[in-house]
Amino acid sequence: MKLSTMLVAGLIGLAGNGAMADEQSCAxxxxxxxxxxxxxxxxxxxxxxxxxxxxxxxxxxxxxxxxxxxxxxxxxxxxxxxxxxxxxxxxxxxxxxxxxxxxxxxxxxTEFTLAVPDYVWDAGIHDFADLQKQADKFGKKIYGIGSGAPANLSLQEIIKKNEFGLGDWKLVESSEQAMLSEVSRAVKKKAFITFLGWTPHPMNVQLKMHYLTGGEAYFGASxxxxxxxxxxxxxxxxxxxxxxxxxxxxxxxxxxxxxxxxxxxxxxxxxxxxxxxxxxxxxxxxxxxxxxxxxxxxxxxxxxxx
Incomplete structure (x- = not known):
C-alpha cells in the first residue's frame, strides 16, 4: 500500500473513531x-x-x-x-x-384551555365570559395544574387584568392528578367546576366535558x-x-x-x-x-x- 493511501485510510479511521467517541458521549x-x-x-x-x-x-x-x-x-x-x-x-x-x-x-x-363538565355546559357556561355570571356556584375558583406551568401563568394574568370579570377569582394550583381528582369529586356531586383541559389526554374519554371559548388570546384556538x-x-x-x-x-x-x-x-x-x-x-x-x-x-x- 502506498504511503499516501495508508495516510488517507488512517485519517478515515481516526475520523470514524472520533465520530463513534462523540456518539458514545451521547449514550x-x-x-x-x-x-x-x-x-x-x-x-x-x-x-x-x-x-x-x-x-x-x-x-x-x-x-x-x-x-x-x-x-x-x-x-x-x-x-x-x-x-x-x-x-x-x-x-x-x-x-x-x-x-x-x-x-x-x-x-x-391540540386544545388547551379551560373546560367544564357537561352539566355545567348545559347550564349555559360556554365561554370565559360566562363564568362570572354564575361565580358563586364555582366558588370563584379555577383549578389549574402545577405551579409555574405556562397555562397557570396565563390564568393568573387573566385574573390580574380582571379579564372577563374574573379579577376576584382564585387559581388553585396542584398536580395534574390532584386537579383531575378534584374534578371527579365535583362531577359525582354535580357541583360546578372549571379546570384546565387539553387534548390529547384520557380526560377527554373519561369525562363528559366541553372546552370554553373566549381564551384564544391566551391559549390559541388550536x-x-x-x-x-x-x-x-x-x-x-x-x-x-x-x-x-x-x-x-x-x-x-x-x-x-x-x-x-x-x-x-x-x-x-x-x-x-x-x-x-x-x-x-x-x-x-x-x-x-x-x-x-x-x-x-x-x-x-x-x-x-x-
Whole structure:
C-alpha cells in the first residue's frame, strides 16, 4: 500500500473513531417530564426507541420553568412538551433568544384551555365570559395544574387584568392528578367546576366535558407541540438528532397509549411497546436514517427488542 493511501485510510479511521467517541458521549439522553400524562407517553415512546438503539433515556420530573432552565444550562438534553401558544412566554425567554433550540413539530391540532363538565355546559357556561355570571356556584375558583406551568401563568394574568370579570377569582394550583381528582369529586356531586383541559389526554374519554371559548388570546384556538433541545445538541449528537427530527405523534396514538396505561394499569413503556407492535409502520418513519449506538441498522435492532 502506498504511503499516501495508508495516510488517507488512517485519517478515515481516526475520523470514524472520533465520530463513534462523540456518539458514545451521547449514550444517555437526559429528558424532562413535567408530570403530564401526554409527555409521559411520548417520553416512553422515545425511551423504547432509544433503548432498542443501545442508548438510555434518563427522565427527570421537572416543572416547566425548571425544564427550560435545564435546557439552557445543558442539564437537560430534550423536552418533548413545548406546547404553543400556551408556552409563548417561555419561548420568548429561552428559544427566541437562542439559548434553547426549538426542533420539529411533534403534534398538531391540540386544545388547551379551560373546560367544564357537561352539566355545567348545559347550564349555559360556554365561554370565559360566562363564568362570572354564575361565580358563586364555582366558588370563584379555577383549578389549574402545577405551579409555574405556562397555562397557570396565563390564568393568573387573566385574573390580574380582571379579564372577563374574573379579577376576584382564585387559581388553585396542584398536580395534574390532584386537579383531575378534584374534578371527579365535583362531577359525582354535580357541583360546578372549571379546570384546565387539553387534548390529547384520557380526560377527554373519561369525562363528559366541553372546552370554553373566549381564551384564544391566551391559549390559541388550536395549538401544536414542539420538541426542544439544548443548544448544539443535534450537532453534538447527530444520530439522536435525526431520531428527534423523525419523531411525530398523533392525537389517536397518544390517547390510545394513555388509555392503555389507565385502563390496564400498565406502564407507559409497556403501552408504547404494544402500540409499536400493533403499528410497525410507524417504526419505519421514526427510524429512517437512524443507526444504533454502535452504527448498526436501528430499525432491525428496535424490532428485535420489541
Amino acid at each position: 444517555t439522553v437526559k429528558m424532562a417530564d413535567p408530570g403530564w400524562s401526554d409527555i409521559a407517553a411520548t417520553n416512553a415512546i422515545t425511551g423504547v426507541l432509544l433503548d432498542g438503539m443501545g442508548y438510555k433515556a434518563k427522565v427527570d420530573t421537572l416543572a416547566v420553568p425548571i425544564a427550560y432552565g435545564g435546557l439552557k444550562d445543558g442539564q437537560v438534553d430534550v423536552f418533548l412538551g413545548n406546547w404553543m401558544p400556551a408556552q409563548q412566554g417561555f419561548y420568548d425567554k429561552f428559544v427566541k433568544t437562542g439559548d434553547v433550540t426549538q426542533y420539529n413539530k411533534n403534534l398538531e391540532g 395549538g401544536s407541540v414542539y420538541t426542544l433541545t439544548r443548544k448544539g445538541y443535534a450537532q453534538a449528537c447527530p444520530n439522536v438528532g435525526k431520531l428527534l427530527t423523525n419523531l411525530s405523534f398523533t392525537q389517536e396514538m397518544e390517547n390510545g397509549i394513555m388509555a392503555e396505561v389507565v385502563n390496564k394499569k400498565i406502564t407507559n413503556a409497556d403501552a408504547a411497546k404494544a402500540y409499536m407492535k400493533a403499528n410497525p409502520a410507524v417504526l419505519e418513519k421514526w427510524l429512517d436514517g437512524v443507526k444504533t449506538l454502535d452504527g448498526q441498522d436501528a430499525l432491525a435492532a428496535v424490532k428485535a427488542k420489541l
